[in-house]
Structure formats: C-alpha cells, structure tokens
Amino acid sequence: MTFTITHKDEKTNARIGIISTKKGEIETPFFMPVATKSATKHINSQQLTELGAKAIISNALILSLRPGNKLIKKLGGIGKFMNFQGINVTDSGGFQMYSPSIYLTSTEKGVQFKNPFSGEKIFITPEKDMEIQLDINSDIAMCLDRMPLYEDSKKEIEKSVKLTTLWAERCKKHHTKLQKKLPQEKRQLLFGITQGGVYKDLRKESIQQLAELDFDGYSIGGLGMGETKQEQYKIVELQKSILPENKPVYLMGIGDPIEIINAIEKGVDMFDSRMPTMNARRGTLFTSKGKIKILNKKYEADSSPLDKECNCMACKNYTRAYIRFLLRQNESVGRELASYHNLFYLQTLIKQAKQAIKNNKFSEFKKSIEKMYKN
RNA sequence: GCGAUUGUAGUUCAGUGGUAGAACGCACGGUUGUGGUCCGUGAAACAGGAGUUCGAUUCUCCUCUCUCGCU
Numbered sequence: 393m394t395f396t397i398t399h400k401d402e403k404t405n406a407r408i409g410i411i412s413t414k415k416g417e418i419e420t421p422f423f424m425p426v427a428t429k430s431a432t433k434h435i436n437s438q439q440l441t442e443l444g445a446k447a448i449i450s451n452a453l454i455l456s457l458r459p460g461n462k463l464i465k466k467l468g469g470i471g472k473f474m475n476f477q478g479i480n481v482t483d484s485g486g487f488q489m490y491s492p493s494i495y496l497t498s499t500e501k502g503v504q505f506k507n508p509f510s511g512e513k514i515f516i517t518p519e520k521d522m523e524i525q526l527d528i529n530s531d532i533a534m535c536l537d538r539m540p541l542y543e544d545s546k547k548e549i550e551k552s553v554k555l556t557t558l559w560a561e562r563c564k565k566h567h568t569k570l571q572k573k574l575p576q577e578k579r580q581l582l583f584g585i586t587q588g589g590v591y592k593d594l595r596k597e598s599i600q601q602l603a604e605l606d607f608d609g610y611s612i613g614g615l616g617m618g619e620t621k622q623e624q625y626k627i628v629e630l631q632k633s634i635l636p637e638n639k640p641v642y643l644m645g646i647g648d649p650i651e652i653i654n655a656i657e658k659g660v661d662m663f664d665s666r667m668p669t670m671n672a673r674r675g676t677l678f679t680s681k682g683k684i685k686i687l688n689k690k691y692e693a694d695s696s697p698l699d700k701e702c703n704c705m706a707c708k709n710y711t712r713a714y715i716r717f718l719l720r721q722n723e724s725v726g727r728e729l730a731s732y733h734n735l736f737y738l739q740t741l742i743k744q745a746k747q748a749i750k751n752n753k754f755s756e757f758k759k760s761i762e763k764m765y766k767n
Numbered sequence: 768g769c770g771a772u773u774g775u776a777g778u779u780c781a782g783u784g785g786u787a788g789a790a791c792g793c794a795c796g797g798u799u800g801u802g803g804u805c806c807g808u809g810a811a812a813c814a815g816g817a818g819u820u821c822g823a824u825u826c827u828c829c830u831c832u833c834u835c836g837c838u
Contacts, residue, residue, distance in 0.1 A: 428801050449800070487800045494802075508802060534800080585800085616799035644800040651799080666801045674798070674805075689794070722804065 394581060394608050395420075395640045401754040405632065405659035408749050411609070411640055413531040414578050415471065418479050420640060420661035421745065423652065423738045424449045425669065429458070430474045433669055434728040435735065437476040443704065443732055444739035446478045449664045452525045452533070453485020453516065457507050461527035469529025481664075482530035484521050484563075486537040486585065486613070487645070498538055500558060518562040526570055526580060534611060535563040537585040542618040549589040556587045556613075557601040564605050581608035583642060589614055590623040592630060599634045609640040609662070616645040616665070625654055632659045649678055649741055650765050653758050656745050668738050672730035675719055678737040682764045686716045686730070704736035705729075 398419075399408040409420045425432045425440060428451040432440060440448060450470060455461060467473045470480045488505065489495045496504040502517035518536045525533035538555035540548055567582050584602035588595030602610060612631050615624050624646075631641060640661040646652060647665020655663070668678065675687035679699035684691075686698070694712040706715065706729040718726025741761070748757035 424800095426801055428803095433801075433803075451801080454801090481800095483800050485800095490800090491802070537800095539800085611800080613800070642800090647799050665799045667799045670798065670801070670803090670805090673803090676798075685796085687795095727804090 394576075395638055397637065399749050401749045402752045404657045404754045404758075406656050406745070406749045406754040407659055407661070408746055409640065409661060411532075411581075411661075412577070413479055413581055415479050415531045418446050419746070421656050421742055422446055422662060423647070423742055424481060424662070424664035425735050426664055426666045427474070427476075428454055430455060430464075430470055432731070432735070433673070434724065434731045435669070437474050439732060440735075441477055443736040444743070445735065447481055447532075447662075448476060448478065449481040449483055450528070450530070451485060451488075452482040452521060452528055452530075453488055453505065455482075455528055456485075456524045457509055457514070461524045465527040465529065471529070471531075479532065480528075480530040481532040482525045482528055482534065483644075484525070484534045484536040484585075485516060486534070486539045489539040490541065490617075498555065500555065502559075503536070503538075518559040519566040522563055522567045522570060522582075526567075530580065532581045532583060532609070533567070535560045535582065535584050535607075537587060537613050539614060540587065540589060542589065542614075544589070546589075546591055546594070549587070549591060550594055553587050553594050553598045553601075556585065556598060560584045560602055560605055560607075564607065583607055583609040583611050583640075585611040585613040585644065586631060587614050588627075590619045590627060592626070595627055595630055596634065599631050603635055607639075609642055610635055611642040611644050611662075612660075613644050615643065616647075616651075621651060621654070624651065625658070628655050628658050628660060647738070649738070650762060652738070652741070653745060653761050656742075656749075657754060657758055668734035669731045672734040673719075673727045675716075675730070677730060678734050678741075680764065682766070686712060687719060691716050698730075698733050699737070702733065702737065702740070704733050706733040706736075 394412050395409055397407050397409040410417050411420060424447045425445050427448045430450050464470055464473050494506050494508045496506055502515055505514050507514050521536040536559050538552040540552040571579050584605060584607040586598040586602055588598040615627060642662035643655045643660045645665055646663055647667030652663055675685055677684050677686050677698050680701040691712045696712055697707040698712055699707055710729055715726055715729050748754045
C-alpha cells in the first residue's frame, strides 16, 4: 500500500494521508517547491528542509540535457546529488510543451524538443522519459503527458487527451518492466497525469482512461493556465469524483493560497508551483493578512517584518524596508529572503490546514483564509 | 575677455515650421507542473526672453548655461 488515509474532515473531503516512497514516508497534503534544475532559485537544500519542505519537484527533461541523467545516476541519484533529505519528485517534461522556445512538435511516437542549451533537436519518447527519471532516481515520477495550451481548440485538446493516454500506457508498461525485479518498497512510484482542459467530457474521458491503468497516484495537469477559479474547482471535483479514495491526487502547478485551500477541501493531496518563488522575486509576498506588494512605495520606511505572525528566518531578522530595498537593488539576498518567506508561508499554511482537518474544522479555517485574501 | 560649441522627461539620448519619442529610473497592476532579472499600464520634458511666421521646441537675435580652445 503506497497511500494510507489517516484523518478525514467530517464536513468536507479534506484529508490527511501518508504516501510511502523508497525514500521514506510523507504526510499529505504537502506543497513542493519547484527545483527544476535540482535547485530552488536562491534557496539551498538545507534551507528547503529548514523551511519545512518535505518534498520538491525537479524536471527530468531539463536535467537530462544538463548535467545529464547518466551523470546524476553516477553521482548516486538526485537526492544525493543535491543533498536533499526529503522526497524527490520529477516531472516528465511534458509541461515544457507550454514553452514555445523549446517545444517543437509531438506525434504518437513522442515529443520533439529543441535543446535550449545547444539548439539541437531532441526526441523524447515515453519509454525514454521513464529511463531518464529512473536514472535521476527520483522517488515519484510523472508520466509524459501531452500538455495543451488553454487557448487551444476543443479538437486540439481532445487530441492531447488521446496522446496523453497512449503515452501513459507506454510509460506504465516500460516503467513496470524496468523495475519488475524490485520489491514494492524499493520502487519508484509513478503518477499518471490527466488532461482535457476545462472540458468536462474530455477531462472525464482522460481520468477514466488513466484510472484503468492503475497508477500510484493521479495528477491533474493543464490547470492554472488562464481558466477561472470556478472552472478549476469543477475539474478538481470531477477528478476526485471518479478516482478511488485510496489514490493520492496531485494538482500540478497550483500555488495560489486560496486555490490550494479550495483543492485541499476537495481532497487534493499534493501541490507544486513556481508561484511562491517567482512572486517573491518580483515583490509579491504572502502574509497572514493577505498578499502584499513589497515594492510599493508605502513600504519604503516600514520597519516591521514582512508578516508579524510569521516565524521564518526572514521575518525574525529583517524589515520590510530592508527587503524592499534589496529587491529594488536586485541584490540576491533580497530574492533569497523573499523566496524563503513565501515558501515558509505555504508550508505553514498547509500545516494549519492539517491541524484544521484533525480538529474537523476545515470549513471554518478555509473561510478565515479567504477573508484574508479578499483585498 | 575673445572665439567655437551645447541646452528636449529624474538621467542618457532621438526628432520636427503644425498632436514631441525611446531606453533606464519612478508609480501602479500582473505572475500558477520555472528560459530565468519577465509582462502590462501610467505620470513625466523642448533653459529664459524678444523677433520672423497663420503657426516656433525647430529659423533669427539677446540673456543665461555646458564643454573646448586662445589670451
């Protein structure tokens, strides 16, 4: 059993569980900082642990280009390579189809990318992607999925659902074959990713097809791309309504506090997003009173911490005025402190959410958070 | 003192006898499975005076100013 539910909120679908991986157990729900190239921007591995990140997500495609999956394998796998004690998750690289500068085409056989470092063309098949992720030796791997754009036509999204299912079958088959001699507890887990945009019928089809393949968990792909919150919530509900209770669900790419809380309420277990770190670098910070834009002039001489109720390293030691100044000067320490705070904030938010689930008070907790972000 | 030269947004620079642009900076938005320090919107200027002209930031003259050279 790779997933066990330990608590359920009485009034909502929010839940706490434990996922068992070869690296150890991790309690859900959790949020993963993004560490595409085996590093979260401006935050080192020890800081990740210090600020409460129990898992991070890196990008298999990008790492296969540099430093190369074989090198990471030689150096003992990604956890050892970057000296991160927690759970390492890898994304397949499917999301990079969203990036016009590196995505070229995709067919039934696989995806053609342009190596952003050298310019040469590279062809990734589902099988190749599984081998890369096993070389990198992450604890949880993602299937290669066909990522459509939000503005794509329904017909185009329908096509991406078909490819995603086809590739998921091949990922599962190859992944099983490569690991068939390993005992369950030594296996790398594999998650399927559903697509279908915000079209209920397509999304339903995608979820049902992947469910038949029996993955260790199920990711919701292709959201946070421009759809409304309501559209997003409906897709999350749909996915939860089709999948069995005992499978973890991962809402990929979502990092907005309100959206995370709403998803937890619906029973989502895992999250990741570049939002906390990207926003931090650009001056938008999460606080217990909602978002603040630290670059605004009103904080020029503000000698209070980013968030009075926060116990993070940045809030315990530095003022808003100082961090604002550093960010304006493009000083790397400013980006470090702001990123640290936003990541710490999300970890704390989820900790509070878990406490609320244990107390059967998740609805009340959600309302209090929504109230904070009303501005 | 004489001669030449310069003056346009906070800064560095475009430009025009008829509605003056950019970059950076400034103010305010945005940001969701990381090609990155990104994207969007806004405020903001013709050194001063006189003349020519229907109309001058533009042409002429004077004052001031910048820089250089000569005494």
